[in-house]
Amino acid sequence: MSRYIFITGGVVSSLGKGLASAALGALLQARGYTVRLRKLDPYLNVDPGTMSPFQHGEVFVTDDGAETDLDLGHYERFxxxxxSQADNVTTGRIYSDIITKERRGDFLGGTVQVIPHVTNAIQDFIVEGNDGVDFVLCEIGGTVGDIEGLPFFEAIRQLAIKLPPEHAIFIHLTLLxxxxxxxxxxxxPTQxxxxxxxxxxxxxxxxxxxxxxxxxxxxxxKxxxxxxVREEAVIQALDVDxxxxxxxxxxxEGLDAAVLEAFGIDGAPAPDLRRWERISHSIANPDGDVTIAIVGKYTxxxxxxxxxxxxxxxxGIANGVHVNIEWIEAEVFEQEDPAPFLENVNGIIVPGGFGERGAAGKIAAAKFARTRGVPYFGICFGMQMAVIEVARNLAGLEGANSTEFxxxxIPIVGLMTEWMRGNELERRAETSDLGGTMRLGAYEAVLEPGSRVAEIYGADEISERHRHRYEVNMHYRDVLEGAGLQITGVSADGLLPEIVEIPEHPWFIGVQFHPELKSRPFEPHPLFxxxxxxxVERSRLV
Incomplete structure (x- = not known):
């Protein structure tokens, strides 16, 4: 039977509960145990998909299309x-499910209350699907004392009593x-x-x-x-490089040993930390450095x-170098020449985003990279802006734009109204709800044999995670390719462009998906x- 570790936080937010959970999961794995990590978020949104990045940060997308908290990215990377969808739940999702059941009459006329209905639903979420897993780590979002978190704290308190002895422990992260x-x-404050x-x-x-x-x-x-708490169970969590x-x-500091002792586990295998020691050594001892500009709108x-x-x-780990990041607000390039900002960088990334704000600046960044031979990586929205730039300035389509604006x-980028997910047809319209209605999750793509991306991946078929509503219009494929921008990756059904590249450029690639979501320190994504x-090659030329 699985053992459960509940991680809570106190004093202030942003102390690193997600990172602590992920690191503990990695330590337990290093001892030969299997782990699963879950995040319980107290906010009323059903998921973070409609929340502003300025408020919530990144939305992490899973293979099955769940829009989740960014801490799940830490869980996967470590x-x-x-x-999956089963690893992140919010108050909004819990209440939505309960109200649906109440309207259907599932509670047989009974009064629906926080206790037991909400707390039971939270416990069901925690314990379901854990067969064969040694340790389940559950992080509770927010800070103890937050009113919205009370149902979650009550749920884990009850669950710890229901589970067999020595099958649940509590870790509390605080600030000194x-x-x-x-x-x-x-x-x-900790007291x-x-x-x-x-x-x-x-x-x-x-x-x-x-x-x-x-x-x-x-x-x-003290x-x-x-x-x-036992003295040896007071673990200092110090800042690291x-x-x-x-x-x-x-x-x-003895964290994994304290966890095993709290569970009464004796004779556990010693951890094999060589992988993490290699990664730490690589980061601390680079052979050089490069500077990458991220031209975004949420910087x-x-x-x-x-x-x-x-x-x-x-x-950087894959190439033995340290990566310096220059953060540039895309709107700056709507008023100023990009050259003073970008002429000394070794690569340019234009990441995903939504809405017209900053779009002109991202197009300017793509043009600078294309005309100056600077490595360019356009991700999702960044790919679309690169396509618009080429359409306007190389293909002669001055009116090229996105219908998102x-x-x-000339709708070179337009709203997707239908696409295939496996054998099922997905349909959307401009009037559809915003939440959960994008092309979300893992989809397969077919790569052009002999293309740069096929060489990078070492494969002709790939699977990557998506999160977008708009697509490059395939009707303009011939004119774009005539201008030098090749579509070298398409969806499995051949209808949607997934990857573009300029073969004559030192490195100019745009992808409609989000490859960053699948990169790991011990398995860097091939595109990155x-x-x-x-x-690195560019740095040797300038």
């Missing part, structure tokens, strides 16, 4: 275990702030956070204390005493591009590895 005027770390947790019936088994410096032994003993240093750092919140920046790190004289390789 454990290599693919997540350093007060400069006093010259010391303060434990009181109050644990007091809040205990007031709702949960006693943490392990405390992870985030700090920017070593936690003195006396302070750890925390253990006042929080009713790279997130990929976290598994080894947490092992050295004020870097978490909006979390998987993208990590995929660039992975590309309104009526277009190749893009960084091209950037």
């Amino acid at each position: 454990t290599g275990v693919p997540c 702030p350093y007060v400069r005027a006093a010259g010391e770390l303060k434990t009181k 109050h956070s644990v007091k809040e947790l205990r007031s709702i019936g949960i006693q943490p088994d392990i405390l992870m204390c985030r700090a920017d410096r070593e936690v003195p032994a006396d302070e750890r003993r 925390i253990a005493l006042f929080c009713n 790279s997130i990929y240093d976290v598994p080894v750092a947490y092992h050295n 004020e919140l870097r978490d909006a591009y979390k998987s993208l920046t990590e995929a660039l790190v992975h590309g 309104g009526a277009a004289e 590895a190749s893009f960084i390789e091209a950037a």
Whole structure:
């Protein structure tokens, strides 16, 4: 039977519960155990798909088309275990399912309440589908004390009682702030956070204390005493140079040993951390560096591009170099010449996005890369803007545009109204709901034999994850290819363009999917590895 680890947070948000969960999962894997990670989000949205990146950050998409919290990206990158629709749930989804059942009469006229109906639904989500998994790690979003999180805390409290003895533990992640005027770390916020947790019936088994410096032994003993936790279960979680240093750092602090002891597990295999040690060494000892410009529209919140920046790190690992990122707001290029911003970079990425704001700047970035021979990687929206740039400036289609921005004289990019998912036809219209109505999840693509992308992948068929509503119009294929932009990847049915490239350019590729979602530190995505390789070559020329 699976054992359950519930990870909660206190004091402040953004302490790194998702990263801690992912790193712990990696440590348990290193000891030979199987793991599954799940995220419980207290907000009322059914999923993050309609939320602004400025508020929520990146939307991580799974193979089965779920729009999920960005922490699931950490889970996949650290454990290599693919997540699914069953690994992220929100209050909105729980309530939506319950209200649907109530309207259908499933509750036989009974009064529907938070306890037991909502808490039972949360518990059902946690325990379903875990056959054969040794450890299930459940991260509860938000911070203890948040009113919207109370049903989730109550649900895990009840579940821990229902499970057999030594089959559930609680890890609480808190902050030890350093007060400069006093010259010391303060434990009181952690004490109050644990007091809040205990007031709702949960006693943490392990405390992870985030700090920017070593936690003195006396302070750890004090925390253990006042929080009713064994001293060896007070784990300092210190800042590290790279997130990929976290598994080894947490092992050295005794996190995985404390978890096994809390479960009463003796004689567990020693962890094999060589993979993580190799990755850490590679990141800490690069042979050089390259600079990549990300020309985006959500650059004020870097978490909006979390998987993208990590995929660039992975590309750097594959090439033994450090990747410096220049963040550039796309709207800047609507007023200023891109050259002063881009002439010294070794590669340009135009990532995904929605809406007209910043589109002209992204088109300008694509033109600069094309005309100056700078490696260019257009992802989703970035591919579409590159196609519009070529259509306008090489194919003579001055009115080329996307219908996403309104009526277009030449709709080089248009709204998808139907496409195939397996053997089923999916249909959408302009009046369809926004949430969950895009082309979402993994779809197969067929690559042109002999093309650059076929060489990069080493295959003629691939599967990649998508999240978009608009597509390049295949009616313009001949005119685009006549202008030098080749469509070298198409959907399995041959109807939708998936990849474009300029064969005569040092490296100019646009993809309609999101390859960053499948990149791993120990298995860098081939497109990112190749893009960084091209950037390295560019750095030698300038």
